[in-house]
Amino acid sequence: MKLSLFFSIFIFYLGCTSPPLPVFPSKEGICPKADLILLSQPEIDIQTGNGLVGIYCKADITPAGFEWEISLVFQDEIHPSGWKDFFYRIYRRFRYGRTYDIESFLVRLEPDAKTFQLDLRNVYSGEQIFEEDPVVHKDKILSSSSLESRNSFPVLYINTWNHMFGEKDNNPKLTKQEIQISEFRFGSRSQLDGYFGTY
Secondary structure, eight states, X not given: OHHHHHHHHHHHHHHHOOOOOOOOOOSSOOOOOOOOEEEEEEHHHIIIIIOXXXXXXXXXXXXXXXXXXXXXXXXXXXXXXXXXXXXXXXXXXXXXXXXXXXXXXXXEEOTTSSOEEEEOTTTBOTTOOTTOSSOOOBOOEEEGGGSOEETTEEEEEEOXXXXXXXXXXXXXXXXXXXXXXXXXXXXXXXXXXXXXXXX
């Protein structure tokens, strides 16, 4: 009896706690406020607890020009199947030390400072839909001109439950919420991984 109670509390702890979002000291590499991308996320994803809770950015100057590494922090990554989610979050707690889902991509600004390329390495959805299982992490470089535009902003769609991105809406029957990616917290993906790795 005591063992089963302990196990239940342990599983509850694994599934329900995460450390607070970090604040990193910024010395260089701060991304300026910019109305860059409109993120379109299925409403059902937000309602089940996978809303966007933080946007981190680290700017670099490369031989090709300005490059921003953007990391989107989602509240969770809840599998559409309840029983799969039960085991998946145990795995994620041990593997990543968090329930937050962090997805990162690169933005390479063109010389005109208005157009850009998105490097969606390991976070491109391809044709996959929201309830895809398993989801394949794909790679793609997109130009801003290949994205749909809404109110002069390029739109990036979240197409899968684990937050893979694409240039088109693979789930047209799902109601969406749109989030403007414009204001950033300072921080790189390696800093985020290092922070959460301490828990």
